[in-house]
Amino acid sequence: MTFEPMTLGKFQEQAEPARRCVTRATFEPMPVGRSQEQAEPARQCVPGRSPGTRARRSAAARIVISLLPLLLFGRIAFAADWPQFRGPGSRGVSSETGLPTEFSEKTVAWKVPLPGPGPASPIVVDGTVIVTAAGGPRQERLHVLGIDAANGRTRWQRTLWATGPTVCNGFGGVAASTPASSGRLVFALFSSNDIACFDIDGNLQWYRALGYESPRTRNDVGMAASPLIAGDTIVVQLENPGVSFATGLDTSTGETRWRVDLESGGCWTTPALWQGKSAAEDLVVLQSRVGLTAHEPQSGKQVWRLEQPCSSISSTTACGEYLFAPINGLTALRYSLQSKGFEPIWQEQRLGPANICPVVHEGRVYVTKSAGIVVCGDAATGKVLWQLRLKGPFWGTPAIGDGHLYAANHDGLVQIVRLGKDSGELVSTGQIDSGVLASPAISGGAVYFRTNTHLWKIGHKASE
Amino acid sequence: MRTSISTVILIAGLASTAAQAADSDVATRLADLRAVGPEAAGHREAAAAWQGIAAESPAALPAILAGMDGAGPLAANWIATAAQAVVERRLQKGGSFPSAELERFVLERNHSSRARRLAYEFVLRVDPKAEQRLVPQMLDDPSLELRRDAVDRIIGEAAAAAESGKSEPAVALYRQALQAARDLDQVQLLAQRLRKLGQSVDLARQLGYLVRWKLIGPFDNTERKGFDAVYPPEREIRADAAYPGKQVEVRWVEFAAEDDFGKIDFFKPFGQHREVAGYAVTEFIADRRREVEFRMSSFNATKLWLNGKLVDQYPVYHSGSQPDQYVNRVLLEPGRNVILVKVCQNEQTQDWAQRWDFQLRVCDEIGGAVLSADRDVK
Structure with missing residues (x-):
């Protein structure tokens, strides 16, 4: 199969507009084009986001737009939220600057114990770090915590009892899915298929026991797909050896909008949101073991399908009009107005992400192999540009911010890599607790790491 | 005023x-x-x-x-x-x-x-x-979580006694804790500590695992079709019967689990196979009509019957397993109850998929063993 190479430069991202500036006394949302409570920086993933028009936008305009936040605010830390698995747009990239590039005693702002283990990554919303954990001998106590990002104090904690199975691989855990937030609401999903919606102050809005409702929906290795917010629908993909389905729930009530049956089989991938010209054109991309499908968020109606074996662990990344899917290594697909679907552009085995998700940033795609090799490729062509060996093993997808890649291996070795044009350079390392399965989160000038026992904030201390 | x-x-x-x-x-x-x-x-x-x-x-x-x-x-x-x-x-x-x-x-x-x-x-x-x-x-609380804390406290006291060389009080305290413990991790820990002090512990009995069964197989499970196939043991249980199996004629054989968790391993009597199905049958004598929990676990696809009635079925292979994986609340009749389990092994070739076994224990709602009236007679 040969694919038409993309025009170079199409993946040039605009720096995401910061939602809030931490230096302001009151937080005012920055205009992002669409009035919606969810930050949607991925819409600016490629300037001129409309397929077909994007390429025509001039390079100069792109540069100006990308520099706008910097021109307006100078080099200060913006408190952009990290609202879901892999952050804004699920791309693993933050627009923030002024991030710590050194790990030392000085840069550990705080470290707090968690009430249980879990591979779930933290998210950060409006100065609150949301993290989940599962405690008790059978991990049947499901904790959702709202932690003050400034000082590490618990603002609120809610604990439910699991209503579905909590049988899981001892390596993982019941708190495996990363929560998602629309800004006002927080959605916490667990391996028992319990999903609870709280407001940002911890007030319960609704609660669905999807495992209780569908007892044969279970994976005794554990479930791990994270929820995805698509407008006012929260999408949950429950693909497992039993009764498999994806469902779209009304974010405000938890009522079922749609349900799509899926083929049975173990799969732990998180859906991706491909953002169209307007919200009405957005698509939810489900990645199963047997292929990719695209669905309308409101109805669940399937509008496109690609039958190709996909990774059952690493998830697709949507960026601009493209998808980067873990198929045959890594496959880039581009949305076609003509076919109303995605067409393969390139495929590269060496960019195969194994258990970790691809991260796309400024025309580059970064994959981190489980054993520890970071591979940087040209997002337009799939050409491998450089590699850097880190110390693995890795389970969590690294995060990128301010020109650096932040990664922590399973043993708790934090590794900070400066990303260059032709190479990457390991600039700092530091040790946190072992048992890191989660991805880091970046917000408010800090990087958060979650281990099986603690939540760490690496950044400037409150007094500084 | x-x-x-x-x-x-x-x-x-x-x-x-x-x-x-x-x-x-x-x-x-x-x-x-x-x-x-x-x-x-x-x-x-x-x-x-x-x-x-x-x-x-x-x-x-x-x-x-x-x-x-x-x-x-x-x-x-x-x-x-x-x-x-x-x-x-x-x-x-x-x-x-x-x-x-x-x-x-x-x-x-x-x-x-x-x-x-x-x-x-x-x-x-x-x-x-x-x-x-x-x-x-x-210590005897119906709340599993509260009871767990009480057991932990006794374990601490026992450990302190053992550390100071008072093995007799330590054994007594460990025994007291074992009697009360319902969480498997605590029960395992207590068995380990008691054995270290030279005490014998029948853990399978403590946990209510059924250890004596009759097994028959292998029947055919090519392309996983054996899971839905109705082989003779689903129609009749006759100890002296012989049926056509996957390759040869098959008969019931006696099997007794010897490990702590009542593992009924079909490979032991029948050898290593893929794409096969087997059955295990046992009797449970209940002293009265009562509700109990059947807590089963298996890496294989399984079906479970009580007194000829299908209790549940799990057509899942090698997804993962832990004790108490599948919990079903059932009603035992006074006297003899017949428990039948079907266990299907599939075509997978990975090392970790080479298993053909199950475990089943009978408990009350918080995991206390419910024993067959004839358990100690057999």
Whole structure:
């Protein structure tokens, strides 16, 4: 199969507009084009986001737009939220600057114990770090915590009892899915298929026991797909050896909008949101073991399908009009107005992400192999540009911010890599607790790491 | 003077009315929370009720927690999180806290186990020393979580005795803890400690695993079709029967598990196979008609029957397994009950997929062993 190479430069991202500036006394949302409570920086993933028009936008305009936040605010830390698995747009990239590039005693702002283990990554919303954990001998106590990002104090904690199975691989855990937030609401999903919606102050809005409702929906290795917010629908993909389905729930009530049956089989991938010209054109991309499908968020109606074996662990990344899917290594697909679907552009085995998700940033795609090799490729062509060996093993997808890649291996070795044009350079390392399965989160000038026992904030201390 | 008395009576009356109204509000809101059901049923009303409950004064906590009595698991979570919000707000803002009332609630075993556990956790947040008062009373508690803490306490005392060379008291304490323990990790730890002190422990018996079975197989499970195929043991149980198997004629053979967790391993009598099905049958003598839990686990696809009636089926291969993986509540008849298990092994070739076994234990609702009347006779 040969694919038409993309025009170079199409993946040039605009720096995401910061939602809030931490230096302001009151937080005012920055205009992002669409009035919606969810930050949607991925819409600016490629300037001129409309397929077909994007390429025509001039390079100069792109540069100006990308520099706008910097021109307006100078080099200060913006408190952009990290609202879901892999952050804004699920791309693993933050627009923030002024991030710590050194790990030392000085840069550990705080470290707090968690009430249980879990591979779930933290998210950060409006100065609150949301993290989940599962405690008790059978991990049947499901904790959702709202932690003050400034000082590490618990603002609120809610604990439910699991209503579905909590049988899981001892390596993982019941708190495996990363929560998602629309800004006002927080959605916490667990391996028992319990999903609870709280407001940002911890007030319960609704609660669905999807495992209780569908007892044969279970994976005794554990479930791990994270929820995805698509407008006012929260999408949950429950693909497992039993009764498999994806469902779209009304974010405000938890009522079922749609349900799509899926083929049975173990799969732990998180859906991706491909953002169209307007919200009405957005698509939810489900990645199963047997292929990719695209669905309308409101109805669940399937509008496109690609039958190709996909990774059952690493998830697709949507960026601009493209998808980067873990198929045959890594496959880039581009949305076609003509076919109303995605067409393969390139495929590269060496960019195969194994258990970790691809991260796309400024025309580059970064994959981190489980054993520890970071591979940087040209997002337009799939050409491998450089590699850097880190110390693995890795389970969590690294995060990128301010020109650096932040990664922590399973043993708790934090590794900070400066990303260059032709190479990457390991600039700092530091040790946190072992048992890191989660991805880091970046917000408010800090990087958060979650281990099986603690939540760490690496950044400037409150007094500084 | 008369005016003052009238005023006092009036104020008392108003206060009483206000308290009754507040009680009524709590009751109404709890009713809304208890009405939630699957598929988001009752969510809109429950969300408003949750806010009302969460804004209640801590004095309402015993009544709120009592709302969990008899509630389904969904409603219990709604109520529990609202109660947590009440406590959290009290801790942030200060004010009175009904410690004594909650402590009483913890000790009243007629309340929901989860509600009592929450009450216990709330009490400890304002009075950590309450643990010393309450935990010693919980060794036989119907709440698994409260009992666990009591067992932990005895384990600590036993370990201290063992460390100071007092092995006899240590053994007695470990035995006491083992008798009370229901969580598998605690039971395992206790068995390990007792064995280290030279004591014998029949762990399979302690946990209620069924260890003596008759097995037959292998039948054909090519392309996983054997799972739905009805082989003769599903129609009749005859100890002396012989049937055509996958390759040769098959007969029932006796098998006794020898490990701590009653592992019934078909590879042992029949050799290593792929794409096969086998059956295990045993009898359980119940002293009376009673509800029990069948707690089964297997890496293989399984079906389970009791007295000829299909209890459940799990057409899943090598997804993962832990003790108590599948829990079914069943009704045992007085006297002889026949338990039949079908275990299917598939075509997978990976090392970790080479298993053809299961475990099954019979318990009460918190995991206490329920033994067949003839267990020690066999």
